[in-house]
Amino acid sequence: MTTNDRLASVRYLVDDVPAAVDFYTAHLGFTLRTDPAPAFADVVRGPLRLLLSGPASSGARATPEPATAGRNRIHLIVDDLDAEIARLRTEGVAFQGDVVSGPGGRQILLTDPAGNLVELFEPAAR
Template sequence: MASVRYLVHDVDAAVAFYTGSLGFELRQQFGPAMAILAQDGLTLWLAGPAASASKPMPDGRRPEPGGWNRFVLQVDDLPGMVARLRRNGVRFRNDMLDGPGGRQILCEDPSGNVVELFEPR
């Protein structure tokens, strides 16, 4: 079984986003340090500043949220979902793109981590 770990600034805010906006189910939460969520076979670990995954590396670099790596959520009605997320104040990095395989857009969680929303043709 594979899991994706995202570093977040605030575990509670991230849990609210993923459960309330993207339909994830909260499986476990370990206070402000970490939460485990799931949706359609994807397990998402959210690690806050107090989690071991957020500790500095031996060379002094600190793990941080907000890069460009992402997971993809397949949706049935991308325009409808985008409209709902925009009404709820979700940030997007781009406009909806239409490509040979379908439509896609990149939204951000409250910590700036990217989630690609994709509607296949």
């Protein structure tokens, strides 16, 4: 097995590749890595490469039915959760539930246009 220590990749199945690209680049600070096509695009944020696979992509075809979004999610660390929530709400982004606080910090969930979960997390002050 070979390793690539520069980027960690996660595949999300999406219904609409251009809509997913727009969501991640416009709202969550990702940068487009490849030109979006109807079947596939990838975006990056730091060391995370998010593979956005539409229904015609090989990644989506390799997934057994039903291919629905699960409870897994990408975890994005933010400096100020309240400011991010306020900014995203003004941009029309909806959240799944309320902020949850725990010993490690505070978090909230949102979904991309295909229903994949994204967690915004603000670590507790140390």
